Amino acid sequence: MPSEWRSLEVVSEGGAKETVEVRIAGIGNRFNVAGPATINSWGPRTWQYAPAPCLSTGFLTGTTQYALWFWLVPEAVGACNLVHRVDVPGLDYVNFEYAYELRTPNPLTMPTGTYRGTIAYSLGPNQDFDFGDIMIPNDDTLVFNFTLSVVHVLKVEIPPGGNNVELVPQGGWQSWVQQGRRPTRLFRDQTFNIWSSGRFKMELQCQFPSGNTCAIESEDGTGVPLNISVSLPNGIGDVSGQRVSRLPLLLDGSTTSLFAPTHYVDRRPGTLHFEVPADAMPQMFVPGAPNKYTGNVTVIWDSEV
Structure with a gap:
């Protein structure tokens, strides 16, 4: 035989x-x-x-x-x-x-x-x-x-209300309201669950583009940059096989063009990180500055690699 x-x-x-x-x-x-x-x-x-x-x-x-x-x-x-x-x-x-x-x-x-x-x-x-x-x-x-x-699996689950992201300072607004201490940054970490057995990429779309990332704007059109990054669970690596931790999401997709699992990932948590950087704080917290900034950001998980 x-x-x-x-x-x-x-x-x-x-x-x-x-x-x-x-x-x-x-x-x-x-x-x-x-x-x-x-x-x-x-x-x-x-x-x-x-x-x-x-x-x-x-x-x-x-x-x-x-x-x-x-x-x-x-x-x-x-x-x-x-x-x-x-x-x-x-x-x-x-x-x-x-x-x-x-x-x-x-x-x-x-x-x-x-x-x-x-x-x-x-x-x-x-x-x-x-x-x-x-x-x-x-x-x-x-x-x-x-x-x-x-046949690969790619599924992403956002918790209820997770598509409404409110940016806040570390420790909340109390220091600014009571003491007038300007925040060092505004941020929010939003978790999601992911199932993955195959390669995928992530892309970014913005209501208000700012360079290679997004922005949020006030009603009078004043804008500040909004940096977005992603952390993925163990078992999903970047293009070089390294663990994905706070990897920037950019409009040109250059940093997130390929993710590949090393084993089947079954409903494991990841995180989207949203942040207005420190160098934007001075213009946001001065007398007469707008008190509300908004913007829509679309994050795409795409299995067509």
Whole structure:
């Protein structure tokens, strides 16, 4: 049996190519004997206990004229030789059973799609499957057709009310209201839950763009920059595989063009960080400055990478 590993290429509809490995890990069939011989006359238990290096499953059933058996085949063992005890006038293998072992690529690194590929084995004396020198198959080729489907999960859950972000100073507004102490910054960390099994990117859109980021504005059009960054849970890395912590989200998408999970991430928390930086504080907290700034920011998680 071809119990060694063999490789085949699978290709998706989009042209993505991956390598799959396969080997035969078990073998069995049903055989019929022609009279006047019977199976009982030459020891059916011989088929129940596989010859080394094959391994027994203990499976054997049948009648005096046919038997069904199955053995396990360790990796790259070569031949398992069963020697006959008596002459048998006629013997047919009327079906063919097998078990196979498969090594697939890591699906977390594969684009979504259906991958297809084939591998062929030969049957007959001195071929991949060899049932003996006088056992001639009615079909000398066995073709395996593989279809592997990769369907990724990307889901983001924002808690109720999480789309309304109120920026506040560290410790709240008390120091400013009671003591007139200007805040050092305004910020808000908004958590979200994420499910991910495949690659994705994040993008940013702004009602009020400001350079490569967003802004919030007052009713008279006075604007201040709003910096947005993201932290992702363990198991999701950036383009270099590093943990994602306060990675800036920019309008050109340059910093968040690729995230990839190292394992399936199942409803783990991440954080969006919103902040008006310290250098904007002087213009916001002077007499006559606007007392309210607003703006819409759209954060996009996109699986089309």
